[in-house]
Amino acid sequence: MKRFLRRLFLFFLPFLVVTVFFEIYLRSVNTIYKEKLSGLHKNGENVEMLIFGNSHANYDINPSQLDAEAYNMAMVNQSWFYDHAIFEKEINKLPNLKYVILSLDYHSLYFSSQGLRDNWIYYDYGIDNAIDWTTKTSRFWFGYTPKIAFAMLKSDINKRIVSFRKHKKTVNYHVENGVNILDTMANGWIPYKAGKNKKIKEKSAQNRAAIFNSKINNLAERQRNIKLLKSFLQELKQRNITPIIVTLPCHELYNKNIDNEVREKDSKEVTAIVNEYGGAYFDYLHFVKDDSMYYDCDHMNRNGATYFTQQLNKDIKAKFPQYAAKN
Structure with missing residues (x-):
């Protein structure tokens, strides 16, 4: 029996070592x-202006091009549910906040959960959306x-190698391909990054649009998000914070493959x-037409984001005299 238990222990030992290593690593690694x-x-x-939204706002709004002191808290796949939760958690630390930018993308009204990323936002922001005990x-x-x-460990090792070879600092957190x-x-x-662009192909744009087309039938989720938006805007109004809702530019190959009847209906309701x-x-969906400004069919690169945000800044100044007067 002792021999069996010893063998059993030796069999599971590598799994135990790997588990302990990664549990320590994942709690200490920067993200x-x-x-x-x-x-x-x-x-x-x-901070006078806080930018929220999913990957479109995350990559496409350059805070340095806004006259207000702006900070980008958008994130890949971040829903309005988490935009609002982050706002609620951080607002008392932002005494000079005057504007909130919130992105309205084709699928924004149709999801709240970020999937696996719900766990990550719990670990790093402390926002617990019923995360189960096993995940904790x-x-x-x-x-x-x-x-x-x-993949995160591999990325960390790769960054150290690049830093050593180029004698330059790399980011010390995991980023997506293309950054x-x-x-x-x-x-x-x-x-x-901008530079040599990959060609945006019709098939890839169709496939990307199909992902979001599969989400837009969730009418119960839409109703929850409409209710959340009203509550969020009411709270901003009470705090004398001006909301600015923005639909980010996407490539025309993507735009022609989404359900524009649904998009227009959503835009009209949000406008009201x-x-x-x-x-x-x-609404800037069709604003950027130059292929060189895009990284892929629904995200811009550095140059596109800078170009777009300059226009956004002009439009904010034209809409709000107090913003223009201040700057």
């Missing part, structure tokens, strides 16, 4: 979530999953809500 939140806390007293107990097996944990690891985050923003509670809604 883009931690980096964004840390930057917000460091600059909180100066093991970040390796349930929180990130082994596949993502190994330059030698770049630096500025006011919460680290963009897709904004008119009721105050603020502004800007």
Whole structure:
């Protein structure tokens, strides 16, 4: 029996060692979530404009091109549910906040859960959307999953190699493919790199649009998000914070493959809500037509984001005299 138990222990030992290693690693490693939140806390007293939204706002709105002191707290796949939760958690640390930018994309009304990313926002922002106890107990097996944990470790090792070879600092957190690891985050923003562009093909745009087309039938989720938007805008109004809702530009190959009847219906309803509670809604879906400005069919690169945000800044100044007067 002792021999059997010893063999059993030796069999499971590698799994135990790997698990302990990754549980420690995943609790200590820096992430883009931690980096964004840390930057917000460091600059909180100066922030006048907070940018929320999913990956479109995350990559496409360059805070340095806005006249107000802006900070980008948008994130990949971030829903309005989490935009609002982050706002609620951080608002008391932002005494000079005057504007909130909220992105309205084709699918914004049709989801709240971020899937696996719900766990990550719990780990780094402390927002608990009914995260189960197993996920809280093991970040390796349930929180990130082994596949993502190994990818993060591989990325860390690769960054160290690049830093050594080029004698330059890399970012010390995991970023998506297409982001330059030698770049630096500025006011919460680290963009897709510009340069030699990959050709945007019709098939890839169709496939991307199909992902979002599959979400837009969730009418119960839509109703919840409409209710959330009204509540959010009401709270901003009570705090004398101006909401600015923005639909970000997408490539025309993508735009022609989404259900534009649904999009127009959603835009009209959101416009009516904004008119009721105050603020502004800007629709830029077709604004950027130059292929060289895009990283892929629904995200811009650094140059596109800078070009677009300059226009956004002009439109905010034209809409709000107090913004223009201040700057």
